[in-house]
Structures are given as C-alpha cells and as structure tokens.
Amino acid sequence: MTPAPVTAAPTAGEERLPQPATADIDLVTVLHALGDPVRMRLLLSYADGAEHSCAPRDLGLEHLHKSTVSHHMRVLREAGVTTTRVAGRNRFVSLRRADLDARFPGLLDALLASAPATA
Amino acid sequence: MTPAPVTAAPTAGEERLPQPATADIDLVTVLHALGDPVRMRLLLSYADGAEHSCAPRDLGLEHLHKSTVSHHMRVLREAGVTTTRVAGRNRFVSLRRADLDARFPGLLDALLASAPATA
Numbered sequence: 001m002t003p004a005p006v007t008a009a010p011t012a013g014e015e016r017l018p019q020p021a022t023a024d025i026d027l028v029t030v031l032h033a034l035g036d037p038v039r040m041r042l043l044l045s046y047a048d049g050a051e052h053s054c055a056p057r058d059l060g061l062e063h064l065h066k067s068t069v070s071h072h073m074r075v076l077r078e079a080g081v082t083t084t085r086v087a088g089r090n091r092f093v094s095l096r097r098a099d100l101d102a103r104f105p106g107l108l109d110a111l112l113a114s115a116p117a118t119a
Numbered sequence: 120m121t122p123a124p125v126t127a128a129p130t131a132g133e134e135r136l137p138q139p140a141t142a143d144i145d146l147v148t149v150l151h152a153l154g155d156p157v158r159m160r161l162l163l164s165y166a167d168g169a170e171h172s173c174a175p176r177d178l179g180l181e182h183l184h185k186s187t188v189s190h191h192m193r194v195l196r197e198a199g200v201t202t203t204r205v206a207g208r209n210r211f212v213s214l215r216r217a218d219l220d221a222r223f224p225g226l227l228d229a230l231l232a233s234a235p236a237t238a
Contacts, residue, residue: 027159027230027233027234028153028154028155028156028159029154030154031150031151031153031154031159031230032150032151032154032155033154034147034150034154035147035148035149035150035151035152035153035154036147036151037147040146040147040150103233104229104232104233105229105232105233106225106228106229106232107226107229107230107233109225109229110223110224110225110226110228110229111146111150111226113223113224113225114146114222114223114224114226115146
C-alpha cells in the first residue's frame, strides 16, 4: 500500500484512496474532470457536502455500468475534486470543497450556481 | 453559407464564424473546452479583451502546427468561449466575456484569477 499525498491528516485508522494534495490540484485537470455530463452530475450530488456511497443507484446513475461510474469517480478523485474514505468494504465519497475553495476561490460557487441551469 | 446563431446582431458587412447563442452556451461544454492546457493558454491570451489574430506565433504557440491551433480555436468558438470576426482573409478572435458573464456569473473571473497559478 503506497501512501498517497493527502490534504488533511487522516484520523487514526482512517484510510483514503490516493488524491492530490491541495497545492497540487491543477485547474486545467479540474476543468477537464468537470467537462463531462456524468461527472458534472456527480459534482451536483456531492455539493450537499455529505458523504455518498459509490452505488450507481444512490447517485441517480443506475443506467450506467458500475465500472463506468467507478471510472468517473476516479477521474474526479485524481483531479482533486473529491475524496474517498475507505471503511472496511465500503467507500464514501465527498466533495473537497474547502480545498477547492482555497485553491480556486469562487470557482466552485460559480460552477454550482450555473450548473443547475444546464445540467 | 449557412447563417449561424449569433449573439449580437452583426454590424452591416460584418461576418462571424458560427457560434452558439448566449442562451445555448452549455457549462459542461465550456468546461470541456477549457480543460486543456493549450486552450487554457488561449483563454489567458484572450482575457485582455482585445481581438487576436490566429497566427500561432502571435499566441505564443509557435511550437504547434497551425492546424492544431486552428482545432483548439474552433473548440473554444463552438463552445461559446470566443467569437471570430472575419475581415477579408483575416480572422480576429476575442473572448465572449459579456456573454459568459451573463450565462455563468462569476465563472470567468474565478477562472482567470486562478489560472495564472497553474498555467
């Protein structure tokens, strides 16, 4: 198990999938990650700030294959948009809102304000 | 010559390449357009509000083939990020800042404020 750079020090016993440190979140990579209708939909789901399971049906994506949903979630995580907490066999995904706000002030607010009009 | 939907009524004798009307500019399409390092660089060039020629050397892109630069400029135009004015054999590209600000308030400001840190 290779430790990945994580933004916040994980709580004891907490495990997270690899993700870029806040300072390494790249704007173009984030835009590429969000420039896809499924991933934009995921962003809107995660905008509530809660942790979400990875089950496609819980994300309104039951029309997609699980591996497709997994791919999209990985793109978001590797871009620094989301963080994934591992708890036993379960994985919980949430938005890295504080990290994104720190790195790109105003961007997430502008995206979330505009997205409902087109998503 | 098929007239394309244009945002502002063109001045008499003015010709523009096809572009989406303001109301048709799609957020995900814009993000996809800007989720590329060359196109992000073009956005930064256009951020001055001026019209720019399409010559790669004028855009700091002399390392790219002209057809590659043309492709990237077309993606930006078709996404609604830029407008291209045709004057005889010359084409002049500029940012659709007012249209983007109207459609996605705060987005362009947030992008331009963040982009220099990573571009």
